Amino acid sequence: MKALVKTELGFGNLEVQDREEPKAGKDQVKIEVKYAGICGSDIHTYEGHYKVAAPVTLGHEFAGEIVELGEGVTEFSIGDRVTSETTFYICGECEYCKSGDYNLCNHRKGLGTQQDGGFTKYLIARKESVHKLPENVDYQSASMTEPLACTHHAVSKTEINEGDIVVVIGPGPIGLLTAQVAKSRGATVIITGLTNDRIRLDKAKELGIDYTVNTQEEDIKELVNSLTDGYGADVVFECSGAVPAAKQGLDLLRKKGQYGQVGLFANAEVPFDLEKIIQKEIRVVGSRSQKPADWEPSLALMNEGKVNAKALVTHEFDITKWDEAYQAIKSGEAIKVLLTPVQ
Ligand SMILES: [Zn+2]
Ligand SMILES: [Zn+2]
Numbered sequence: 001m002k003a004l005v006k007t008e009l010g011f012g013n014l015e016v017q018d019r020e021e022p023k024a025g026k027d028q029v030k031i032e033v034k035y036a037g038i039c040g041s042d043i044h045t046y047e048g049h050y051k052v053a054a055p056v057t058l059g060h061e062f063a064g065e066i067v068e069l070g071e072g073v074t075e076f077s078i079g080d081r082v083t084s085e086t087t088f089y090i091c092g093e094c095e096y097c098k099s100g101d102y103n104l105c106n107h108r109k110g111l112g113t114q115q116d117g118g119f120t121k122y123l124i125a126r127k128e129s130v131h132k133l134p135e136n137v138d139y140q141s142a143s144m145t146e147p148l149a150c151t152h153h154a155v156s157k158t159e160i161n162e163g164d165i166v167v168v169i170g171p172g173p174i175g176l177l178t179a180q181v182a183k184s185r186g187a188t189v190i191i192t193g194l195t196n197d198r199i200r201l202d203k204a205k206e207l208g209i210d211y212t213v214n215t216q217e218e219d220i221k222e223l224v225n226s227l228t229d230g231y232g233a234d235v236v237f238e239c240s241g242a243v244p245a246a247k248q249g250l251d252l253l254r255k256k257g258q259y260g261q262v263g264l265f266a267n268a269e270v271p272f273d274l275e276k277i278i279q280k281e282i283r284v285v286g287s288r289s290q291k292p293a294d295w296e297p298s299l300a301l302m303n304e305g306k307v308n309a310k311a312l313v314t315h316e317f318d319i320t321k322w323d324e325a326y327q328a329i330k331s332g333e334a335i336k337v338l339l340t341p342v343q
């Protein structure tokens with residue numbers, strides 16, 4: 001089978017290779033991939049900013065059909081429509097594993113980073129990580145369960161009350177999902193971007209996000225102040241990973257506001273105004289990836305129509321056209337790009 005493999009660390013080194021079809025071992029299932037999404041972190045990996053266990057098949061956001069059950073698997077049947085958490089191995093013994101915080105286990109191995117992932121036709125997942133798709137969730141949407149779970153994780157780390165003003169900085173897929181999850185909690189949501197993000201801000205409007213702001217043309221602070229009697233935003237989610245956005249997020253918050261860092265800075269050093277955190281008594285939370293408890297609620301959000309993930313898909317390519325996919329993302333023309341397997 002053909003697989004899109006990061007062959008070596010460093011810039012590039014991405015190749016479609018022939019790989020042997022894997023077999024499901026004990027307590028594992030074999031999934032035929034229908035769609036696999038390209039994540040911002042895959043771009044970082046391509047560009048050499050992230051370490052993965054090369055050579056490895058990338059792709060940690062995927063959905064497909066179960067085609068083989070390993071020994072000891074009774075929870076699933078052949079033909080089940082599923083997605084899988086990225087967790088492939090955890091130590092199971094550290095304090096984080098015991099509390100279900102697998103995203104923090106030091107020994108965790110993830111699909112598409114340390115273990116072969118979804119940019120191919122078949123992959124192997126551990127049965128504990130696999131989730132069946134609810135009726136109203138199609139394969140395209142389901143391939144975005146992982147990023148949605150990441151945003152569910154971030155939003156769940158803050159407290160949002162009905163009518164709170166939430167600012168989401170960065171209208172990429174993660175920002176657009178965060179905005180929808182925050183709205184599902186009753187918030188009034190403002191999403192911000194730059195001139196280059198026009199397509200993404202238009203998408204936010206289409207998704208019913210309350211306010212979309214191009215911060216190169218409009219004064220975001222003025223809007224936030226007008227909506228909050230000058231107090232400032234209740235919650236800010238920084239989803240761009242752009243260094244100036246972190247400062248802007250702190251500026252927009254009210255006293256006792258909450259700041260959630262979701263975007264990845266890819267090794268950039270970030271000056272962060274601790275004085276402002278003291279003076280405004282801001283609560284800062286980081287959110288890394290997702291954990292098991294985020295998955296079923298994320299599938300439910302899509303099933304109930306509270307999150308429209310499919311609307312983010314602007315491009316689909318088969319894995320041999322990965323360079324076109326990369327260009328579409330880098331140019332700002334694409335929002336979410338899904339890859340499909342080839343024979
Ligand atoms: Zn991802
Ligand atoms: Zn552990």
